[in-house]
Amino acid sequence: MKDKVPGGQAQPGQAKSVGLKQVAAHVGLSVAAVSRVLNESPAARSIPEKTQKRIQEAARLLNYRPNVLARSLRNKRTHTLGVMVPEVSDGYATLVLAGIEEALLRHGYFYFLVSHHRRKELLDEYQHLLVARAVEGIIVVDTVLHEKPSTPTIAVSGNHIRDGVTSVVVNHESAALMALEHLRALGHERIAFIKGQRFSSDTQARWDGIRHAARALKLTIKPSLVAQLEGDQPNHEPGYIATRALLETQEPFTALFCFNDTAAIGAVLAIREAGLRVPEDVSVIGFDDVESAAFQNPGLTTVRQPLREMGMLAAETILKQLEAGRESRIDPSAHIEQLVVEPKLIVRASTAPARNLVK
Structure with a gap:
């Protein structure tokens, strides 16, 4: 016998996903309340945390999958960010991206990644392309911007960037x-x-x-x-x-x-x-x-x-800014120009007491 869930027959080897109505019926709450929680609406704050957890557990149990396109059209949101890096290679960018991805996944966001290879024409074009793809914001990593961003932007190692852009930098x-x-x-x-x-x-x-x-x-x-x-x-x-x-x-x-x-x-x-x-x-x-x-x-x-942490901080910061903007709580005078993180010295075997001078 195949497992069944409310809303339809299960396919072989795969449970059929359900909609908001089935989840609401399962927990005995209104569709509106369930929608607020599962769509992470600001109005969900009025719902007790215990109830929110019950809704989320039911969604997992019933294999609920949100209709991302419908949600985007309804809320005028894409839950997508753009990320711009010079290149994707072993080292700096990889660690920053790992932190960005971890934070965005936790909040249900996707991201487009572009590598501009420090070519001005690509950098400028990608900024416009990302905006055309309806990203809600952009994170730039070790990237020099040649024009003021037209969408909310956070910079990792953006020591030169101003114009309302918050930069995450090391001390x-x-x-x-x-x-x-x-x-x-x-x-x-x-x-x-x-x-x-x-x-x-x-x-x-x-x-x-x-x-x-x-x-x-x-x-x-x-x-x-x-x-x-x-x-x-x-x-x-x-x-x-x-x-x-x-x-x-x-x-x-x-x-x-x-x-x-x-x-x-x-x-x-x-x-x-x-x-x-x-x-x-x-x-x-x-x-x-x-x-x-x-x-x-x-x-x-x-x-x-702390590159991974800097990536996470950048993602968390831009998501908070986007949320504040949707709730009309942005105070331009409260803009933080830089978020400074502290480094740590890691001593290994490549340093030792001075001996002979290099001739």
């Missing part, structure tokens, strides 16, 4: 202080640096943090020991090239602080090819704590940027 000064204090405690005074690409929204903020931290610690930053990542490859090559350039100056240094982990991994290879050891000859420290950082040889000391 760069605190991050730099952690890294430089760690290196100085190990006896490193001659420290080399690799700055980020000029197009990255984090580059200037992170470099400002390093300069302020160095000043506070009375550490000298020598211009000849500062390199910059060039090119737009999302791989280890830019870090490898920048490190080779530093080594070719023959300016001695015992530690290298890299813009991100991807660059740091490339730096380790360049140092080894020069006949030097990490960390015995040169200590290397990265930034981000991507998932592969712990599995490098040696394990990479890095400043952990």
Whole structure:
């Protein structure tokens, strides 16, 4: 005998989904009350939490599946966001996206993901395409916007963005202080640096943090020991090239602080090819704590940027803003320009006490 649910015959191996009327009949409540709960209407707040849980449990039991199209037309909502990233690759963007996705799934939202590869024409076109697809808001990740958004927008690492956009950023000064204090405690005074690409929204903020931290610690930053990542490859090559350039100056240094982990991994290879050891000859420290950082040889000391949490915070924030807007509770004077998250130093095997100067 096949299982049956109110509303129709079950198909072989699959229970037939039901509508709001069947769920309402099952719990003995009005269709309007059940609709408010299952469609996450603001009016559902007036329904006791115990009753809401009973409705949700009945919906699961009866295999209720909402008609998303009908709900969108009825509520003039799509429950969809747009997410814009430079590229999808192992590391930074992947972790941020994981946090965004987790938060959106929890709230019943979908998202369109686009990769603009830092091409202005794609970035501008995608903004318009996402709006044309009726997204309710947009989350941009490490992305420079060339025009003011026409829809609610949240930026992850949007240090340059203003015009009513809330940015989720890491405390760069605190991050730099952690890294430089760690290196100085190990006896490193001659420290080399690799700055980020000029197009990255984090580059200037992170470099400002390093300069302020160095000043506070009375550490000298020598211009000849500062390199910059060039090119737009999302791989280890830019870090490898920048490190080779530093080594070719023959300016001695015992530690290298890299813009991100991807660059740091490339730096380790360049140092080894020069006949030097990490960390015995040169200590290397990265930034981000991507998932592969712990599995490098040696394990990479890095400043952990809570990327997954930043993605979740961005998603939660834009959903709250959308809800406030629907309830006409937006107060322009209460706009938060930045949400700052704190970093954490993760010490692994790529840093050690200073020994010989690099010649």
